[in-house]
Amino acid sequence: MAKRIDVQDLDIYYGKFKAVEGVSMRIEPRSVTAFIGPSGCGKSTVLRTLNRMHEVIPGASVDGQVLLDDKDLYAKDMDPVAVRRTIGMVFQRPNPFPTMSIFDNVAAGLRLNGVKNRKVLSETVERSLKGANLWNEVKDRLDKPGAGLSGGQQQRLCIARAIAVSPEVLLMDEPCSALDPISTLAIEDLIHEIKEKYTIVIVTHNMQQAARVSDRTAFFNLAATGKPGKLIEIDDTQKMFNRPSEKATEDYISGRFG
Amino acid sequence: MTSVTGVSAPDPSPTSSVASRSTGRLGDRVFSGLSIGAGTLVVVLVLLIGLFLVTQAVPALQRNEVNFLTSSEWTVSGEHPRFGVAGLLWVTVVSSIIAMLLAVPVGVAVALFLTQYAPTWLARPAAGTIDLLAAVPSIVYGLWGLRQFGPVLVPVQQFFAQYFGWIPIFAPNNGLSGNVSTIFVVGVVLAIMILPIVTALSREVFAQTPRAHIEGAMALGATKWETIRTAVLPFGKPGVISAAMLGLGRALGETLAVTIILATLAPGTPWVASLFNGGETFASKIANNAGEFDTPQKTGAFLAAGLVLFLLTFVVNAIARIVIERRKAFSE
Numbered sequence: 001m002a003k004r005i006d007v008q009d010l011d012i013y014y015g016k017f018k019a020v021e022g023v024s025m026r027i028e029p030r031s032v033t034a035f036i037g038p039s040g041c042g043k044s045t046v047l048r049t050l051n052r053m054h055e056v057i058p059g060a061s062v063d064g065q066v067l068l069d070d071k072d073l074y075a076k077d078m079d080p081v082a083v084r085r086t087i088g089m090v091f092q093r094p095n096p097f098p099t100m101s102i103f104d105n106v107a108a109g110l111r112l113n114g115v116k117n118r119k120v121l122s123e124t125v126e127r128s129l130k131g132a133n134l135w136n137e138v139k140d141r142l143d144k145p146g147a148g149l150s151g152g153q154q155q156r157l158c159i160a161r162a163i164a165v166s167p168e169v170l171l172m173d174e175p176c177s178a179l180d181p182i183s184t185l186a187i188e189d190l191i192h193e194i195k196e197k198y199t200i201v202i203v204t205h206n207m208q209q210a211a212r213v214s215d216r217t218a219f220f221n222l223a224a225t226g227k228p229g230k231l232i233e234i235d236d237t238q239k240m241f242n243r244p245s246e247k248a249t250e251d252y253i254s255g256r257f258g
Numbered sequence: 259m260t261s262v263t264g265v266s267a268p269d270p271s272p273t274s275s276v277a278s279r280s281t282g283r284l285g286d287r288v289f290s291g292l293s294i295g296a297g298t299l300v301v302v303l304v305l306l307i308g309l310f311l312v313t314q315a316v317p318a319l320q321r322n323e324v325n326f327l328t329s330s331e332w333t334v335s336g337e338h339p340r341f342g343v344a345g346l347l348w349v350t351v352v353s354s355i356i357a358m359l360l361a362v363p364v365g366v367a368v369a370l371f372l373t374q375y376a377p378t379w380l381a382r383p384a385a386g387t388i389d390l391l392a393a394v395p396s397i398v399y400g401l402w403g404l405r406q407f408g409p410v411l412v413p414v415q416q417f418f419a420q421y422f423g424w425i426p427i428f429a430p431n432n433g434l435s436g437n438v439s440t441i442f443v444v445g446v447v448l449a450i451m452i453l454p455i456v457t458a459l460s461r462e463v464f465a466q467t468p469r470a471h472i473e474g475a476m477a478l479g480a481t482k483w484e485t486i487r488t489a490v491l492p493f494g495k496p497g498v499i500s501a502a503m504l505g506l507g508r509a510l511g512e513t514l515a516v517t518i519i520l521a522t523l524a525p526g527t528p529w530v531a532s533l534f535n536g537g538e539t540f541a542s543k544i545a546n547n548a549g550e551f552d553t554p555q556k557t558g559a560f561l562a563a564g565l566v567l568f569l570l571t572f573v574v575n576a577i578a579r580i581v582i583e584r585r586k587a588f589s590e
C-alpha cells in the first residue's frame with residue numbers, strides 16, 4: 001500500500017511570506033526519510049504540505065506539485081480530506097482526544113470512515129495498538145481516557161490512531177522531542193517495524209536519530225532569517241553522514257554550523 | 259495534636275520582618291486582606307438574604323392551611339390563609355424550559371458558525387450584534403413581545419393546536435391558542451433574552467478548542483463538520499452545559515417581560531397542561547402583587563414563594579458551577 005511521493009519545484013507561503021522555495025525531491029515507498037536542518041528552515045512547513053495540512057492555516061498557500069504515485073495532490077478535483085485519509089500525521093506534541101477513551105482514540109479515524117461494526121473496530125484497535133507497541137501496556141484499560149497515559153504512551157497512542165486507518169504514508173513531526181530516551185527508543189523501534197508497510201517521513205533535530213532510523217536524509221537550510229528555506233540536498237543517509245556533496249550539509253552535521 | 263499544630267503554624271516574626279522590607283509582601287497582604295473581606299461580604303450578604311426570606315416566610319407558612327408545595331390556591335389574607343406554589347412552579351419551570359430548548363440549540367449553532375465557519379470580517383460584527391441583544395432592557399422585550407412578536411407567534415400556536423392538539427401541552431385550551439399572553443409566547447421571548455448568554459459563553463469555549471485537537475482530527479481526514487464533532491463539541495460540552503444553566507437561571511428569575519406578557523388567570527381556574535394558557539411565574543406573581551404587601555402574613559406568603567425561586571435558581575447555578583469545575587479538571 002505504501003506509495004511514492006514526488007515533490008516538484010514547490011514554493012510554500014504564509015500569506016505573502018515565502019517560507020520555503022524550490023523544493024524538489026522523491027520519497028521512495030517503504031523507506032524512512034528524515035528531514036533535518038536548523039530551526040525555522042521550513043521542515044515542518046514542507047512536511048505539512050505533503051498531506052495538505054499546510055492550507056488549514058489562514059492565508060497559507062503553495063505553488064508547485066506534490067505527486068502521490070503520479071496523482072497530483074493539489075489538482076483541482078482532489079479533495080484535501082481524502083488526501084489526509086491516505087496520508088497520516090503524528091505531531092510533535094502528543095494530541096490524543098482528551099474526552100475519548102484509549103479505544104475510541106484509536107477507533108476515531110475508522111469511525112470517520114463509517115466503520116460501525118464492533119468486531120471490526122476492536123480487531124483494528126488491537127492490531128494498531130500492537131503495531132504501535134502499546135497493546136501490552138493498555139489492554140486492560142482500553143476504556144480509560146487516553147489523556148491519562150504517560151507522554152511516551154500518548155505519542156504511541158497517536159501513532160496507533162494514525163496507522164489504524166491504514167494510511168499509505170505516515171508523516172511525523174519531531175515525534176520524540178517531548179519524550180524520554182526509553183520512549184524514544186520504543187518509537188524508533190516502531191518506525192523500523194512499520195516501514196515495511198508504510199512510506200515514512202520524519203522531522204528530527206536529533207542527528208543520531210536521523211542516522212539510526214532513516215534510509216534517506218534531506219537537509220534544509222536558510223540563507224538568512226526572513227529568507228525562504230531551501231532543500232540543500234537529499235541522499236542516502238549513509239552518504240549524507242559520511243561524505244555529503246554539499247559543504248553546508250557537512251558543516252551542519254558535524255556541528256560546525258553558524 | 260498540639261505539637262503538630264504548633265509546628266505547622268507559621269512563625270510570625272520572620273514573616274513580619276520580611277513584610278517590612280518588601281513592598282511585594284505588603285501588596286500580597288493588602289490584596290489577600292481585601293479579597294478575603296470581599297469574599298466574606300458576599301457570603302454574608304447571601305446568608306442575610308436567605309435569613310430575611312426564611313424569617314419572613316416561616317410565620318406565614320406556619321399558619322398556612324394547605325400544603326405549600328402541592329397546592330395552587332392563593333388566599334393569603336384573613337384568618338385562614340391557603341396558599342401553595344404548584345401553579346407558579348409549573349409556569350416558571352415550563353416557560354424556562356421552552357426558553358432553554360430553543361435558545362441552546364440556536365445559541366450553539368450560532369457559536370459554531372461564528373467560531374468555525376464565518377470569516378473574521380463577519381464573525382466580529384455578528385458576535386457584537388448578538389451581544390447587543392443582552393443590552394436590550396427587559397421592559398422593551400416585554401412590550402415588543404406583547405405588541406409585535408406575540409402576534410407573529412399566534413399562527414404558530416394555532417398550527418400546533420390544530421395538528422398536535424391531541425398532545426396535552428398543545429391542547430387548544432378553549433381558544434386561548436389564539437391569544438398572545440400565553441406561556442408559549444413568554445417561553446419564546448425568554449429564549450431570545452437568554453440567547454446572548456448562551457451564544458457568548460459557547461463561542462468562548464469553542465474558540466478555546468486547542469489547535470492540536472483540531473489538527474489531530476483534520477489529519478485523520480475529518481471534514482469540517484466531523485472535526486467539530488470529534489474535537490470542538492466534546493471540548494466545549496461542559497461549557498455549553500454551564501451556559502445553558504446560566505441561561506436557565508436568568509429565565510427562571512425574569513420578571514418584567516413575563517409580567518407584561520403573561521395573562522393572569524382568575525382565582526380557582528383549574529390547572530391544564532396546555533402551553534396556550536396564562537398563569538404566573540414566581541417572579542411575576544410577586545411583581546403583580548407588590549402593591550399589597552400590607553400585612554406581615556401577606557408579605558410572608560409572597561416571600562415564601564420568593565424563597566422557592568431563590569432555591570431553584572441556586573440549584574441551577576450550582577449545577578453550572580460543578581460542571582465548570584469538572585471541565586477544568588481535564589482541559590490542560
Ligand SMILES: Nc1ncnc2c1ncn2[C@@H]1O[C@H](COP(=O)(O)OP(=O)(O)OP(=O)(O)O)[C@@H](O)[C@H]1O
Nearest residue numbers: 014019037038039040041042043044045046057229
Ligand atoms: N503559522 C505560521 N504563520 C506564519 N509563518 C509561519 C507559520 N509557521 C511557520 N512559519 C514560518 O515559516 C518558516 C518555517 O517554519 P517551520 O515551522 O516550518 O520551521 P521548522 O524547520 O519546522 O523549525 P523547527 O525546527 O523550529 O520546528 C519560519 O520562518 C516560520 O517563522
Ligand SMILES: [Mg+2]
Nearest residue numbers: 043044045173
Ligand atoms: Mg518544526
